[in-house]
Structures are given as structure tokens and as C-alpha cells.
Amino acid sequence: xxxxxxxxxxxxxxxxxxxILSLLGSGCWQTKTVVVEPVETDDVLVNPGMGFTTFHSFNxxxxxxxxxxxxxxxxxxxxxxxxxxxxxxxxxxxDSILALARERGQKLAFRVMCQNGRxxxxxxxxxxxxxxxxxxGDPKNWQPHYDDPVFLEKHxxxxxxxxxxYDGHPDVDHVDIGSVGRWGEWHTSDTGMKMPSDEVKxxxxxxxxxxxxxxxxxxxxxxxxxxxxxxxNGCGWRADCLGDMGGFSDKWNHMKDYYQQALDAAGAxxxxxxAPVVFExxxxxxxxxEKGWDxxxxxxxxxxxxxxxxxDKSSPIPDEWWPKVRDFEKRMGYRFVLKRLAxxxxxxxxxxxxxxxxxxxKGAAPCYLKHPLAFExxxxxxxxxxxxxxxxxxxxxxxGQVHVRSEIAVPGDLPAGEYALGLAMLDPSSRKPRIKFAIxxxxxxxxxxxxxxxxx
Numbered sequence: 001x002x003x004x005x006x007x008x009x010x011x012x013x014x015x016x017x018x019x020i021l022s023l024l025g026s027g028c029w030q031t032k033t034v035v036v037e038p039v040e041t042d043d044v045l046v047n048p049g050m051g052f053t054t055f056h057s058f059n060x061x062x063x064x065x066x067x068x069x070x071x072x073x074x075x076x077x078x079x080x081x082x083x084x085x086x087x088x089x090x091x092x093x094x095d096s097i098l099a100l101a102r103e104r105g106q107k108l109a110f111r112v113m114c115q116n117g118r119x120x121x122x123x124x125x126x127x128x129x130x131x132x133x134x135x136x137g138d139p140k141n142w143q144p145h146y147d148d149p150v151f152l153e154k155h156x157x158x159x160x161x162x163x164x165x166y167d168g169h170p171d172v173d174h175v176d177i178g179s180v181g182r183w184g185e186w187h188t189s190d191t192g193m194k195m196p197s198d199e200v201k202x203x204x205x206x207x208x209x210x211x212x213x214x215x216x217x218x219x220x221x222x223x224x225x226x227x228x229x230x231x232x233n234g235c236g237w238r239a240d241c242l243g244d245m246g247g248f249s250d251k252w253n254h255m256k257d258y259y260q261q262a263l264d265a266a267g268a269x270x271x272x273x274x275a276p277v278v279f280e281x282x283x284x285x286x287x288x289x290e291k292g293w294d295x296x297x298x299x300x301x302x303x304x305x306x307x308x309x310x311x312d313k314s315s316p317i318p319d320e321w322w323p324k325v326r327d328f329e330k331r332m333g334y335r336f337v338l339k340r341l342a343x344x345x346x347x348x349x350x351x352x353x354x355x356x357x358x359x360x361x362k363g364a365a366p367c368y369l370k371h372p373l374a375f376e377x378x379x380x381x382x383x384x385x386x387x388x389x390x391x392x393x394x395x396x397x398x399x400g401q402v403h404v405r406s407e408i409a410v411p412g413d414l415p416a417g418e419y420a421l422g423l424a425m426l427d428p429s430s431r432k433p434r435i436k437f438a439i440x441x442x443x444x445x446x447x448x449x450x451x452x453x454x455x456x
Contacts (some may be wrong), residue, residue: 198225
């Protein structure tokens with residue numbers, strides 16, 4: 001269709017059209033967008049809920065001198081250490097460890113145990129009439145029967161008391177479901193005692209499920225029924241012999257003949273999407289090296305199983321293995337790379353604005369601890385700061401690309417002016433920036449102030 005004009009346009013119409021075009025050109029009728037593409041870094045990131053753990057020690061201790069910096073300090077306690085007299089739980093000891101972990105930039109993970117190669121249930125428990133039996137050929141060492149009603153009542157009370165004080169504690173990372181078997185490993189090998197029935201296993205696992213509702217739980221991979229029941233109820237899993245390529249037998253090893261088979265049998269292959277996978281090395285990496293075991297294979301399998309946490313028992317890393325250990329650290333757990341940030345150039349106080357962010361999780365797993373994604377408006381004139389938290393749940397960020405559209409309510413009392421726009425993932429307790437991203441330009445206070453925005 002073609003239009004033609006037989007008469008010239010009136011002057012007022014020409015001026016009106018010119019005014020409209022000037023408005024469009026000035027941006028009054030359109031929103032200008034600021035786009036930032038941060039520079040990615042290759043640094044090892046020490047973040048909550050992932051990485052190597054120190055073992056009965058902390059960052060900065062002499063024994064960890066040739067060991068990775070850690071966000072988790074891992075401890076295991078026997079029942080006779082935790083409750084020397086009935087009802088008198090060693091909260092002071094645990095609290096002091098939590099305080100020291102916090103001082104060293106770590107959180108605590110722990111396991112409760114009832115036996116090893118000798119009696120580690122408290123003497124008062126035995127004196128209370130709990131049924132048990134000695135180890136074969138060693139009558140001085142005694143082990144309780146896990147299905148004894150008195151054992152179940154008193155041990156359940158212990159786990160409940162620990163949870164009442166520490167479930168959801170800001171300095172607790174995760175809890176192992178221990179309690180049964182030697183070292184809390186859910187086996188009674190070389191003790192002559194049978195494992196409890198599936199019904200009793202379920203009851204003991206329930207001690208943890210019913211009391212620790214906020215802190216992540218992990219269950220030993222051994223024992224098909226116990227693992228299946230735990231992961232079905234939201235737990236992660238742990239394995240205590242990563243790296244075994246034949247240390248127990250020339251015909252069988254954990255890496256090729258046990259782990260994957262156990263996960264298949266328990267239907268636990270996808271549990272990593274909602275709860276952590278935790279490994280402990282069989283022996284140490286130095287032992288692996290002396291045995292000539294394939295480090296690349298061990299690490300690749302751990303990543304295939306979506307490992308978040310590894311306890312190498314604070315043992316020194318072989319010097320020539322450090323480059324591969326560093327590469328492994330960059331892939332275990334989560335690793336958030338901010339690829340793109342887009343927001344309006346100008347906003348009005350009291351109105352909503354949209355911030356678009358594009359991320360990539362280059363790690364092997366999500367983050368299992370909620371850390372609010374937040375934005376900061378920091379005045380370039382006087383340094384005053386205002387933080388707006390979003391409802392984004394980062395625990396759903398599986399490996400791969402993540403697009404986030406954040407609708408931000410700009411406070412109505414925010415003074416007009418220019419602001420540095422920052423973003424961070426906040427510690428759920430302190431509400432301060434906590435998680436490090438694999439990008440440049442992290443400020444000393446933890447914020448990533450990547451662009452500027454004008455408020456009018």
C-alpha cells in the first residue's frame with residue numbers, strides 16, 4: 001500500500017513529529033540496557049560445603065602445612081567421649097571446636113560412633129543392662145546389641161540432644177549418619193556380631209532424619225537397605241575408601257567392584273542432585289602414589305559420582321601431584337561463573353527493575369546450602385549502601401547453564417544519584433557475602449561491583 005500527499009503537512013504536525021522522534025532518540029521512550037561480561041578466573045575457590053576437609057585439625061595447623069585450604073573441619077567422636085556420664089553431653093568440647101573452626105574460616109562436619117577395635121560405648125550404658133557381647137577371643141572388649149530397646153532409647157536421646165543444639169547451626173556443614181558398626185561405618189567385620197535387622201537400621205537412621213531437619217545428612221554407601229532408605233528420605237551418601245584399587249585384594253577393589261554397584265542397587269544415582277556426595281580416601285594419596293595407582297582415573301570417577309567433599313585425613317599431598325589436585329579442586333562441588341549481567345541504565349526509586357544474569361556452574365554438583373542471591377546499591381557520592389535480596393534458590397543450580405531473571409523493587413526512599421551495582425551470594429546467618437565466583441573484580445568485602453546505575 002502506498003500513501004501520497006497532495007498537500008504539504010501543516011507546520012504543527014511537522015513539529016509534533018520532530019518532537020516525538022527526539023524523545024525516541026533521547027531514550028525517554030525506550031530503556032537503555034547496560035551489559036557486563038565479567039572476566040573468568042582459573043583460581044581455586046574455597047567455598048562453603050565443598051572441597052577438601054581437614055581431619056581433627058584446622059586450617060593453619062602444622063599438620064596441614066602441605067594440604068589444601070579447607071572450608072570444612074571434619075571430626076569423629078565415640079559415644080564414650082560425648083557422654084561420659086548419662087545425660088552429661090560434652091557440649092563445651094563441641095562448642096570450642098565450632099568456635100575454632102569459625103576462627104579458621106571453616107564449618108564443622110561430624111560423625112558419632114559406638115565401637116571400633118575396643119569398647120567405645122560408655123561404661124554406664126553397659127551397666128544399665130544393655131545387652132551386648134565381647135569380641136571373639138577378646139572378652140575385655142564389649143559391643144552393644146544395636147537392636148536392644150535400651151540401647152535404642154538411650155542412643156536416640158543422644159542424637160536428639162545433639163540435633164536440638166546443632167541442627168541448622170551456622171557453623172555446622174553436614175552430619176554423617178554413623179552410630180552403627182565399627183567406626184560408625186555400618187559393618188561389624190571381625191567382631192563376631194551380626195548387623196541389626198532392616199527394621200532396626202531404619203529406626204536408627206530415623207534418629208537423624210527426625211531430628212536433623214535443617215543440616216544436610218549423609219549415609220554410608222554400604223548396606224543396600226540403609227542407603228536406599230536414607231537417600232529416599234533426602235540424604236546424601238558417603239564412601240570411606242575412595243582410591244582403593246586393590247589394597248585389600250588382587251581380585252576386588254572398591255573403585256571398580258563396589259561403589260557403582262551399590263548405588264545401582266539402592267537407586268541412589270541421582271541423590272547428588274539434592275544432597276552431597278562425600279568421600280574419604282582409602283589410606284592416603286601418598287599411599288596411592290607408592291602403589292602406582294592411577295590418580296586420573298580415581299579423580300574422574302569421583303567427579304562422575306558428583307563429589308562435593310573429600311577427606312584426605314590431612315595427609316600431605318605428594319609434591320608432583322599438586323597440579324592435578326588443583327585441577328580436581330576446581331571441579332569438585334560447585335563453581336559459579338557469571339557470564340553476563342544486564343540491567344537498565346536508569347531506574348526510578350519506588351519502581352521495579354529487572355536484572356538478567358547468565359551463569360554457568362562448572363563444578364560437578366550444586367550448592368546444597370541456601371545462600372541468597374543479592375544486589376547492592378552503593379552510592380558513588382558518599383558510599384552509603386542498600387542491599388536487596390532475591391528469592392532465587394541456588395541449590396537448584398545443577399552443573400551447566402543457568403539463566404536468572406531477578407525483579408528488584410527499588411526502594412522508594414533511595415536518593416537520586418549514581419550507584420555502583422554489586423551482587424553477591426550471602427551467608428544465611430551473617431547476611432554478608434560468602435560464596436566466591438570464578439570471575440575477577442571481587443572487592444575486599446566480598447561484593448562484585450561490576451557496573452553502575454542511575455537512580456532518579
